[in-house]
Amino acid sequence: MTNAWWIIGGVLFVLLNTAAGLIWLERRMLALWQDRYGPNRAGPFGLFIVLADTLKLFFKEDWIPPFADKVVFVFAPAVVVASVLMSFVIVPFAPGIVVADMNIGILFFLAMSSLGVYSIVLGGWASNNKYALLGAMRGASQMISYEVFMGLALMGVVVLSGTFNLQQIVEAQRGLWFFIPQLLGFMIFMVAGIAETHRLPFDIPEAESELVAGFHSEYSGMKFGMFFIGEYLGITLISAMVVTLYFGGWLGPAFLPPVIWFVIKTFVFISLFILLRASLPRPRYDQLMEYGWKLLFPLSLLNLLITAAIKLWLNT
Amino acid sequence: MLSLLRSMWLVFLHMFHKRDTYQYPEQKAPLPARWRGRIALTRDPDGDERCVGCYLCAAACPVDCISLQATEDEHGRRYPEFFRINFSRCIFCGFCEEACPTYAIQLLPDFEMAEYNRQNLVYEKQDLLIPSQGKYPGYNYYKVAGLAIKNKDKGEAQDEEPPVDIKSLLP
Secondary structure, eight states, rough: HHHHHHHHHHHHHHHHHHHHHHHHHHHHHHHHTTTTTOOOOSSSSGGTTTHHHHHHOOOOOOOOOOTTTTTHHHHHHHHHHHHHHGGGOOOOTTTBBOOOOOTTHHHHHHHHHHHHHHHHHHHHHHHHHHHHHHHHHHHHHHHHHHHHHHHHHHHHHHHHHHOOOOOHHHHSSSSSSSTTTTTHHHHHHHHHHHHHTTTTTSGGGTTTTTTTSGTTTTHHHHHHHHHHHHHHHHHHHHHHHHHHHHHHOOOOOOTTTHHHHHHHHHHHHHHHHHHHHHHOOOOOOOHHHHHHIIIIHHHHHHHHHHHHHHHHHHHH | HHHHHHHHHHHHHHGGOOOOOOOOTOOOOOOOOOOOOOOEEOOTTTSOOOOOOHHHHHHOOTTTOOOEEEEEOTSSOOOEEEEETTTOOOOOOOHHHHTTTTTTTEEEOOOOOOOOSGGGGGHHHHHHOSOOOSSTTOOHHHHSSSSTTTTTTTHHHHHHHOOOOTTTOOO
């Protein structure tokens, strides 16, 4: 039992520090891809920028607008962090390093990640501000349209491995990583994952050029920081899930321990998220919905159908 | 879809490009000579003040950040008794430089004027006056003006005809 507490504490520690470290990583990587240097003054390679940002967030005036619904306003940012942290419960970092080895792992992940939208909707609604409300509405409809085929895209992996348990899914990839037989599923999951974390180019709920800052227009101080950390945790979660489901999780040549393989692969995907932010323009709002419902949703159904058919054909 | 992947690849390649950043405090940005930065009062080639206190700069200033008071010395040469620019209001538009008939007020390529205390941004005459001719070397207003001052009588200015004796009939 004590072992489990160590794992929970370790996972929490690593995740929260990763989320903070991503502040630096993102700014540095974006700078690299825009021919700049990025933070390079505070500390070695500008690493203390994280400290400075954190201090700034803590000492900023934490203002609650008088017209806001106070309870919901304070509650909303906590939801996103809590729900994303809960999703990490089922991610297997290495054989044995997992908080809860559940047989319904993927279902739990889907359930928890869909809770994240509450944070956006409640935050936008409680702000009692038209821009925030518009952002929340966009967030809600984006989540609804991309949540559906996110689950469907995952079902290809489930069909191939025959289990919802993530450890067993990783073990099933020992011969061949699932991104080769499930290339379409991987791409759909990736797009849905980006939309799920409402990262660029799908940052429509907070599109700062149209809505002031979208659903978190009225947020300041550490309450804004929670949304911020929640976003980075979301990136880490989706990257970890992509690695677990399609890129063989902790599997890799034996010269490095499994957990290091997992971390390396996850960071490759986190960098891919940042590269996406650096390179792609934001789609228009109706384009996003149309793309989701008319293209990706049928494609994910098709992917599931074909995967299932091939699986049946191979088994008989 | 392919174009998206292509643009991602092209952005990724920027990782290996040269950086465009100026590492500012160590490496200064090369500012053009006509950069509109800090305002200074320049001197003429003799080392005297160029400003004649005509108030044109203060009149041209859209934000009214210049205030001055003109006075005269014993030879009739005008100069500002005080000259004050409030840089916390200044928008560095350069209108004062355009308006100045004596090239006295000039905007220099220098932007490093940050202060912790707002009051320190109010520059008095001793802060503004520099021992230099600025962008227009060799120009001396009192050498071309038809005004009699010390060491120069009427008609002795550059390209100036001697004054006509209106009481005389001789050509």
